[in-house]
Amino acid sequence: MTVQSLWAATAQPAPALQSLEGERQCDVVIIGAGYTGLSAARHIADSGREPLIVDANTLAWGASGRNGGVVSPKFRVGFSALMARYDRDTALHMYRTGYAAVDSLVETVETLGLTDASLHMGGHIAAAHNVHALAGLESTANWIKRETGGASSVMIPADQVREMTGSTIFAGGLLTPKAGGIHPLNYARGIARHLTDRGVKVFINSAAQRVTHEGDRVIVQTPQGRVSARQVIYATNGYSDQTRVTDSLHRRLIPFRSAIIATEPLPAHVLATLMPGGQVCGDTKRMLRWFRVVGDRLIFGGRGAFGKNDSSSAFDDLQRSMAVVFPILRDYKIAYRWSGLVAMTLDYLPHAGKLDERSYYAIGYNGGGVAMSTWMGKQLSAMTAGENVELGLLAGDTFKPIPLHAFRAPGVRLAAGWQQFLDVIGR
Template structure:
């Protein structure tokens, strides 16, 4: 199985800004055979939050990653902290009933609470979590009507008053873009510096003596009596339970490849400009929120380090290909003509794990293995929450997971055709966006 291109995150703004100052791991790959209660594979938000929940419950835990902490999506993402699923709450209510929508709404907001408490417990001030809200900007009147109706529904049916409608003029004033006809502000959301967040959690675990072995891929995983035996190039881990937290990078080795087949990996790319001139800085994104738009091939933006950070899905390119970044820059300038002559200094990308039902999945694939994955590009808060819930499942608890609970692995049908399939869907979405449908 071919792994995604390696070690690309070096080009990101987040790497350039510098990560944790405290050690984030044991500092060396696993080089001996050890026995533990729970092994966690993957040192992103999912795996590290699972490990922290296990440590708090007194369960002996070891974390393995093929790469440095945060190398996957957790160190590369946009740092938009959101309290939503890709599937809207009215749709969840229509398909599954109002009680399910209520539980899902609670879980979505719980994710933000987990981020807040981790920032607090690990004193991650330099991750700059800001609970400033997220503004969804409508690109057509029709899209505006849809998100307004959704906000009304959430207020009336779920009693959530954290969403409010903004007029065209209000959105233009606060974003600095005239491209939108209005927007909906979700107050329970914000921004964070993603690499510092993931490295900060890892540093906190290292201080609490939870071993994290980087450069230690799980190359084989077999049942071993009542437990599981995981092989890495330098040593083995024998554990009673294992948590697989490898999300859209699960195909790095065959040992975790089966989890990749439950997902459709979608490339997501980000650019960051040079520091904005003072006059532009004062005019763009004045409330320092995160911003998304309503196009199907959704773009999002925020400010960080005095720069515009602009991202979006780019199904066409492979990691590192420049064409996708150029398209992203054109999309940015179309929304913000003021940025025409502002230089782009950073370009990077990664894979998000999409699922057919547009929801994350958490469950057990057998008696000794728990997994959580498929955040559909909204995993900063949700992976933090589901990592903790995966720990609870591994210890035999039955947390309330509603529609996220998955029984066994559910491979995506026709997985081998996923790349052409993703390209076809993306092309169709781009066409619909272009004609404003």
């Protein structure tokens, strides 16, 4: 089984980057060259400070180079649920934050001129896999109408979902026009190119192996180098297990493997039936399945406890799911398959905060971080500049290490099995 992503096969070349050798000084050292780290670096540089990024692997080697490229303002937790649990202002703050994240991504693409990122804001369809889920979508649409007075997401009946997706299996859907798709690896490489063009240092193959505090400086040690900075940002998300320096963050996360397949090029008559309006689509299952058309292929992704490494059975499982959603694709081959880790949190929300006076982080995007991590990077820049940032529920105050974290692997399998079971019995 060959594991290669469509993105790696179609991306523009990455900027030439070296590993860190010798001593460096900067204002803010950023650990992790995904969207969070890259976006933080961009805004820190904009504010006149000097950032420097180190990544243990290559540029956007983590989720930022492997995701589905779905750009959406939604969180995994519904607004009416947030309002029931907290209050109206909290739910409205989250709603606005979701859209601020999308704005932040669009602004980045436009300001930096990232045409290779192929951003297309064609809208997102949340497609209900049963009537129970349809009622959940209706409650979201009603909440938006009632509490915001707007129609940023609207219900669409089953026959319209059929026309818009090409699939007959959904009970109806929720259309969110301000959403879309992007080439995720080109997006990351584009921001990195902007950074290196303006002289920001980005080092790859340079794992932060030790982080210490010496007086008012933070020292980050890599295999062949050392950075001395005023502050440090941890932007390691689902890959916070690369070295021990992010142990305390890793213990707050439950990494779930998420897999994606891309078909071989499809003939025009087949393509014409799939997402003809250019929307991206995700279903309402707990173990979410999502799909979009990219060029002349369909890409289809899903989450699950697929294990520590890529497995052919997980990809076969996805292919079977794809054939259920789109029987017309049953006989087409899969040309690309790949996977990555999404960082789940106990409250299904991302969090940003401070570990100590000089150390900041933003992690836990729960599989919805393309826009959100771009926005979080901007917030991290403001936080390290000493600005007061209003994060609401996304603040780090309640974000603590998970008890019995060492048992997460069997726990993930159990939880995933239970969620799959609930999906199968239609609850």
